[in-house]
Amino acid sequence: MIGLVVLLVARPCVAWESWGGDPGGSRFSPLREITSDNVGQLIRAFEFRTGDVTARPPEVMRRTKFEATPLFVEDSLIFCSPFNEVIALDPGTGAQKWRYDPKIAINQRPANRYVCRGVTYWVDDTAPRGAACRSRIFMGTNDVRLIALDAKTGLPCADFGKGGEIKIDIGMPLEWPGEFQITSPPAVGRGVVVVGSSIGDNRRVDAPSGVVRAFDARSGEPRWTFEPLKRDGIEAGHANVWAAMSVDAARGLVFLPTSSPSPDFWGGKRAGNNEHANSVVALRIETGELVWAFQTVHHDVWDYDLPAQPTLARIDTDEGSRDVVIQPTKQGFVFVLDRDTGKPVWPVEERAVPQGGAEGERLSPTQPFPTHVPALTSQTISTDDALSLLPGLRGSSCERQFAEARNEGLFTPPSTQGTLEFPFTGGGVNWGSAAFDPVNQILYANTSRAVHLIKLIPRAEAAGFNPPPGHDFGQQKGAPYAMSRSVVMSPLGLLCNKPPWGEMVAVDLKAGKILWRSTVGTTEDVAPLGVPLPFGAPLMNGLAVTAGGVVFTGAMDAYLRAFDTRSGRELWQGRLPVPGVANPMTYIWKGEQYVAIGAGGHSEAGTSIGDSLVAFRLSRPGEAPSLWSRTIDRPGGRFFAALSAVALAIVALVVAGLRWRRRRRRIRST
Template sequence: MPATDWATYGGDPGGRHFSPLRQIDTSNVGTLAAAWRFDAGPGGLQTSPLAVAGVLYAMTPAQEVIALDATSGQLLWKRALPDAGQQPVRGLTLWRRGAEQRLLVGAGPWLVALDPTDGASVTGFGTGGRVDLRNGLGRPATQVPLAMTSPGVLWGDVIIVGFRTAESKPAAPGAVRAYDVRTGALRWTFNLAPRAGQPGSETWPTGAIATAGGVNAWPGMVVDEKRGIVFVPTGSAADDFYGADRKGANLYANSLVALDAATGRRLWHYQIVHHDIWDRDLPSPPVLLTVTQKGKRIDAVAQATKHGFLFMFDRITGKPLFPVEERSFPASTVPGEQAWPTQPVPLLPAPFARQTLTADMLTQRTDAAHKAVTAAFAGMRSEGNFVPLSVGRPTIVFPGFDGGAEWGGQAVDPRTGILFINANDVPWTGELAPVANGGTNSGEALYQQHCAACHGTDRKGSPPAFPSLEGVMGRHLEADVFGVIMSGRGRMPAFTQFDQAQMLALLGYLRQPATTDRRELAEGEASASPEKGYVFTGYRKFTDPESYPAVVPPWGTMSAIDMNDGRTLWRVPLGRYPQLAKAGLPDTGSENYGGPLLTASGLLFIGATVHDRAFRAFDAATGKVLWEALLPFAGVATPVSYSAGGRQFVVIAASGARDPSGPQGSSYIAFALPGKGSGRH
């Protein structure tokens, strides 16, 4: 593909987020202006588009595939995908060999092949132009809820894919699979949740592997094309926070796995979290880079984590390129749980997010805010990473459940080995409670097992990321609630495993008022048996009474790290809260989702910030902001850059779903230097 195109998710097979274009540079970026805008409809939008031969390929929130004129934003064609649901689709895959071409995209549990010229189905691919990813996992399709939210990667004439699945049982058992891009035929499978007798199964209790779920490759992958190696980051095993039924290290969960792209054979793996009980999925694709150590050039792969660490390995051997210590951490106090006694901690680079919340770090924003969070903090456990959650007492998780790093990924300068990473830097809390009384199919039990982790045992949620379900049946039609549960939406996976009786029981429970606080119940049931089990009471940000983070800023950062020697070159706040900026606190940083884009001219572009809806260009050498534009919605996606019609464009997807209090809708916005006319479509 020409260097003027953005033909691969992440910019190239190695996921470097790097554009060789130089038309927009540090001297003229201040004149950058909107060139066109395409409105994509209501809902969340996280797609990083492709741009090839003057055509931009993207998705709408309704999971319609669209093709736009890359110079004007004019719609060329649109294709609705049946049975797609409302899961995010973060990118697409384009395969071309001579006159043959395929546009491959995930649509719920389907891998779909389209003709890039008009969006028509490639009827010779799979059945009617699509492959059902629920097949071949050794479980009935009703027990493997999954969706393909990140695009597959290409190796020759195969597309290699993973999937997203539920966070609680039954969840699909993780697998990486390669399909023929022409026919959809399965070429190979690597079971990330190993089958009985396969390598890795010895890290699970006898019999547990038969019902194991999770251990899935949801963030996306990268490929070393020269060597034919695909690098696969994996998530945690289900259930996320209580692992009494899966004692052991639980390979290949929370691991970076290197596979032979031609056969699926495992070459090496490195487990970054053993027996995860903190939902510390590897959150983003790894990135390929070349570094210099002791005068020797080494082809490396780097993996970022939610807990604020960067690991770097030799691509061929899997050997860590900076020292890693296995450090001891506290045992679990929850009946039945057996936390792994050690976890790996890299000595370099230094963590890119803070690791332990102490009393002197609590917010000083106002006296009232400081007093409130100090009082709350006194009742919490805060000892840093890898402290097991407790029953009846909140534990600080810092960085929070949303990172550290998130799904947007990182940018790397292939010329220097400098890596650029954005991070969240706010504390959350976690807590366990005994499961609800009653049978496993009771509405309350189903809610506690499958819904409470996000929406809370008290149904209050943690808005806006995790909406409150208090009174949900009074605010929405039953059919609409049913549809969201079955199809999923945004962060919420589809729960296709529920049968009719279970669905009726769950809806009946949601009609009842939420009168019991499971935290209070937990204090009276601390001696519950492990057979009864424990549930996570819900994701909770640790905030002050006005919903700002309870820690002193920065709450979001952008960093440049020299991966040759592990030095942090600079770190600056990323984002702001407009109301606080008006009050004289402009550089707090904020939550951010979506990654950076680096250009050969030394510019680092990123949206990502939820509250200020800004799109920024940093000087990659210094971290200074050189340009900023207000987007119509938050740019919670990774931007791309390409050249068309003689102009360099930078395009980002924006949507209002992350901030319900702000403007709603979604758009693709293209920026370019002043020149030919702009448009809106």
């Protein structure tokens, strides 16, 4: 009975009508046809290809990320391609029902690649049933438009803006057309649609501001704007909201996860804590009035912005049941805040952090640390944590890279020497966000573990700096330093820190206890020779949890996976055409439960690129097992993993031997 009450209060969405499953981003489905007992019977139901791979030049496709999560609304699966084409499919067959192409330019070189994480569904309850655009699809675009479509037909809503779209005025010249984008789905509630922005990092001090904009959902007329960053005479831009927002329609609140001020890695011209950057911000959705804000990083110089959608949930505490906002971070923290006040539900301590920033820097002496919920991932790195495929071998390239950099733990400031940043700027919980089971009150999250080397480059050296392959270079114009950033890698192309590199974590919030961790992914689709080491893979994407006791996720290898919610045991794998670096979703159609995920690869991670949406369902009587689906045999899996490890170790020995021979030849020649 208690579980039923919780479900009714949480109002889980059977139809998956929002990017995060519901407007509060719980990513929970009450569907239970697929269970931990029968998930091994899943077979591929259909694969739909958008056609981008054949229609776009390869050099353009190498700048894409297919991260969309489809909605199940109006008896259709509706999603967007990286080029902002909106596509509606039959949910049982994958046949295309309609398609809308906004015809964005493919020569703009967007700073954050061509990407559209999803669209937003809204029903105008004041419009007559059957009226055009009574139900609408909203989408922000890579070329900074807000578009409204009829959810049944895909036709533009003529009464919205100009012919169904609004061209957003950024308010200042851009360095190039792709410096400013909209990549995440808008938020909508009480007749208001709210959009954030994605802005190129590390370009300049006077970067575009992160203004959040709201429009009338019917007419497109402007309603309000909100500037997250308190200026107070500082020189900076950004603090934009590039991740998905959440809405509590009953309270009339929209919750913003804001990002860091510009530039990311030197803040000498933006003294102070830089409120309300790096914050969870609650606004009145009808007026834009600030209700409360809670900052998770003071004076950020680590690019530790908030990439995850705030999760709205009801949890039991010692003081009774409370409505909260759950905010995971890149550092692996989980902040739990009262939804009405923004005050921490459990204590958050201000702790001293490393000092001694670059010349002109003014760091915060402390940073906030949650005390009740443990960090979801490790936050320190040392030479002992360096990857070595040959036990006992010291002096590896990874150890040298770790030893030569500045490294005083979490929040070590960037330096000209080079600073290890761990978790890296894509670490902890990223844009895929967390999932929350309202019945058992368990939080599930994907986490990533890798190390960044951040180096400040004095302005006099920056003009002629030629970044090596794999290094991100930012001019940070207006600052005395440019910057370079690279993931610390071994000569074999593997991450330099010991695995696991990607884990799913289950957390009992009330108890403040991690229940289990499970490694997710292998090196199969990224390692030399395709060796599938069970090391896990960085997990930018999120997951979906169901009442059937199953949690689904994609990874950097080309599999959709299912895990048991109680134990974390991997139960099933469904092969995908390319990696599914997107959030899965689930729905029921004609009495059958389906699980779907976008499979397009990830250009920044170096995976193969595709353009597919793939759905699975349970096999019907008489259907043969699918070649694309398999259950996990633990003993066999361990044997194969050990065999793979031996194979890669042999490769490492061969490479080390060749390098030693070359070194001896150089010594002899001198």
